[in-house]
Amino acid sequence: MEAYNISRGKYFYTVGLSYLKADAEIRGRFSLDDEKKKALLEQAKEEGIDGIIATSTCNRTEIYGFAQHPFQLIKLICDNTQGSVDEFQKVGYVYKNNDAIAHIFRVGSGLDSQILGDFEIISQLKSSFILSKEIGVANPFLERLTNSVIQASKRIKNETELSSGATSVSFASVQYILKNVAEVSSKNILLFGTGKIGRNTCENLVKHTKNDHITLINRTRDKAEKIAGKFNLLVKDYCDLQEEIRKTDVLVVATGAQNPTISKALIHTTKPLLILDLSIPKNVSDDVLELPNVTSVHLDQLSEMTNETLERRKAYIPQAETIIEEVKSEFIMWLETRKFAPTIKALKKKLKTMKDAEIDFHRKKYADFNDEQAEALSNRIIQKITTHFANHLKENSNTSDESLELIQKVFQLEETAKA
Template sequence: MAFIALGINHKTASVDVRERVAFTPEQLVEALQQLCRITPSREAAILSTCNRSELYLEQDHPSADEVLAWLAGYHNLSLEELRACAYVHQDDAAVRHMMRVASGLDSMVLGEPQILGQMKSAYAVAREAGTVGPLLGRLFQATFSTAKTVRTDTAIGENPVSVAFAAVSLARQIFSDLHRSQALLIGAGETITLVARHLHEQGVKRIVVANRTLERASLLAEEFGAHAVLLADMPQELVNSDIVISSTASQLPILGKGAVERALKQRRHKPIFMVDIAVPRDIEPEVGELDDVYLYTVDDLHEVVAENLKSRQGAAQAAEELVGAGVEDFMQRLRELAAVDVLRAYRQQAERLRDEEVAKAQRLLQNGTAADEVLAQLARGLTNKLLHAPSVQLKKLSADGRFDALAVAQELFALDEGSDKSSQ
């Protein structure tokens, strides 16, 4: 039995290679079944994201080369090209790798939480495909449990490390209750989309999306139950906005000091929190000079992100220790499972020998042999048969000079060297 974790990720392969090795959701079930059919893998799961494609396998004997050959062939890559950027982890190293991935310790953004959900999806798809059995299934459950412990017992995922999340977190520090706040988002690109998602998750009362084209603003607004307007409508919306976050591709500022001053007067100087994520800036720097305006730039946010990353790196050490404990616990349980199989086989053998001796004793009783004699013969016969195989093997081990095995046998049968003398 061997566990293998094999794949490529953002550290080892370029975007071009990662795109070519990625599996679409539609491919996964068929790919998993083919993987188990063509390679020596008895159990398999595939994790495929924008940053990594990894195969988690259970095999009788480790054969990573055959799996690499299958992976290269499946995606029409040369084996040499794939081998140059692939990594292979085996047994406890494979277990550790899976647990580190699920805990966000191997992610591009340290501690990011999405990867755990992606790994749970990979497990669900493998179960659907019928390629996860008892061993890989136990490993996934242990991995999820360890990742949960890391999330619960460390601060690795607490502090925001994206600009969008940092902007929303700053807003939460200024407005203790975002449920009563209105946000004006300027732009409709990827960063503003992330900001809208975070604000929506925080339960902001109302979100307005302002953009040069109403169609683009409407698409984003529809996703989060927001309201879409054109940039020309910003002055009216600014009056009711407690939070303003801007990220456009404009080469010139689109929100000036005068417009903000007029809005503040109408708001009776109720504070406005502003974040300008754009480069070049969307909001005139002079706006920050106004009383009742809290203006942050993308540089301010990068400082927050850097500080939070430092905090996460401090938590990562504690997380690594928890992963180490998770690996040790899982491998110990696995070793115990191996003993269970041996014990089951030994018990079956002993019960077969017992049944044979009981049947012999019953025949003797039916033939009129005295009960005392039958019981004595049953005891001798059962003892001799139970001791026969161990005796033969111990003599052979002794003849071969395997004194270490003899010491193990002494421990296994709980034998005390002085027991015979003390009983005399």
């Protein structure tokens, strides 16, 4: 559809990979931290891409943007991660135009989340758009689209129970601990990493385990202290990690590191130790499983847990999809309006040129000619004419291409409308 062709020969695509086909190891190779995101957007800018958003979470890496061919966007991902084009072709996906728009709505509304109803992705989309805007690769299309997805997400939260109860991987981890660790309130719990998932996990641990001796460790101590202060918890230095692991019963790893931070060499305890790895890429080395006292669980395994809460949420999917369709339709209508805006602008310019010529003619012909009144009157007529044309195009979107062509021919706007 020409409506999407708003960037001079480019079309709107979503390219990415997710938990649906890519396991944690592959998602890790394609993950983008903040620095990689910036590098990707800067590269896109250098290559002349004027509209692009890049997101990367524990269960997906995606680009939403304009390109002549989706391979331009796939290459951007591969150039800025450890993933290869061959790997992407095996597990990745590409959506174009309407399908790409529908996909971002489903992602932002929690319908495509690893845990149904998990809305944490919407804050990622917000921050990703802000970064694109700062770097100068966020066009009006992406701004309107992002705001529409945020609107749909808010409505689904407020008007349905799709997100009833806790909805995230961090909550699933706490559910797992409660189910598998006896007398959890008396156990030593160590949280390593205080990014967003770490913070949410910490809050859920305090709320649901009734445990008042949770220890936090982060590479940057002041970040851990801010969170610890909120919940009145203990903070230890990064250099104390090995010693704290020796004491703990449950270790939750939620760092943003690109390589494993916990390995067999760090574990010097013979008592049972449960390790939950909530990181992408994986931050717990597989060699910990060589220790007979260690149980290691990755977030992909946690996300497979089904319970009554998740089953209950499925009933609200149709209601959520209806809301998405309403908001998406409003966005498409705006997009259609945007398609004919250049022609309306060109028409207004042409009418103004005709008006100026007529006023000049009558100014010379009549000695008492009133310029001010003539300007006011003719400007109102021009506004009414262009408004009529705009309303006609809005109300007859199925034939708008033919109407645009007719307007351009009648008023000889071909060159002006393309300018």
